[in-house]
Amino acid sequence: MQPDDTDRRLLRHWQSDPDLSMADLAERAGVSASVAWRRLEKMRREGVIGGVRARVNWRALGYAVQVSLRITLEKTNPRAFDEFLVAARTIPEVNELQTFLGRVDVRLSVLARDMGHYQQVYREQILSLPHIADLEALMHVAEIKNNTALPL
CATH class of the missing domain: 3.30.70.920 (Lrp/AsnC effector binding domain/regulation of amino acid metabolism (RAM) domain)
Incomplete structure (x- = not known):
């Protein structure tokens, strides 16, 4: 999979604030929440997103x-x-x-x-x-x- 501009916007905002709600992430990326959710799920299935981790201090x-x-x-x-x-x-x-x-x-x-x-x-x-x-x-x-x- 080659991420497009929308995927990159979603990833960029999600990387900077992984606690964003789907609605807030979608708004920042300029897409609907359903589009954001589908895109993230597709990136998970295709291995672009390998998981989410907690950073413990x-x-x-x-x-x-x-x-x-x-x-x-x-x-x-x-x-x-x-x-x-x-x-x-x-x-x-x-x-x-x-x-x-x-x-x-x-x-x-x-x-x-x-x-x-x-x-x-x-x-x-x-x-x-x-x-x-x-x-x-x-x-x-x-x-x-x-x-x-x-x-x-």
């Missing part, structure tokens, strides 16, 4: 530390990548896991309540992950921009 829940770990894996074992990913997925404090092509193979984002909690997770769980050849930790200081919306 982890700091408000007592998590004060975020660390990004850049990991290079051993290249001698053909199963290293798969075995690492299976093990990393089991760590509850890992909230993001990305793979890359290049010197760094994997990036983990780890959330912890404080530095003591992070050190415990690092020592007991991260360092026990299989096939790590090199690891670099980057302490999150400030979030300057976090925009998941597409420029439609």
Whole structure:
């Protein structure tokens, strides 16, 4: 499916305010509520819209530390990548896991309540992950921009 201008208007307004009622979304996009609903349903069916998620403020829940770990894996074992990913997925404090092509193979984002909690997770769980050849930790200081919306 290739979204047209109406679809893009609907998506643009919905991304900026996902709590809009269908009537308000339709009004902002310049269409009727029934057209808006049909268009959104069609985009869901065709995979343009994959779901709606709640963004939880982890700091408000007592998590004060975020660390990004850049990991290079051993290249001698053909199963290293798969075995690492299976093990990393089991760590509850890992909230993001990305793979890359290049010197760094994997990036983990780890959330912890404080530095003591992070050190415990690092020592007991991260360092026990299989096939790590090199690891670099980057302490999150400030979030300057976090925009998941597409420029439609």
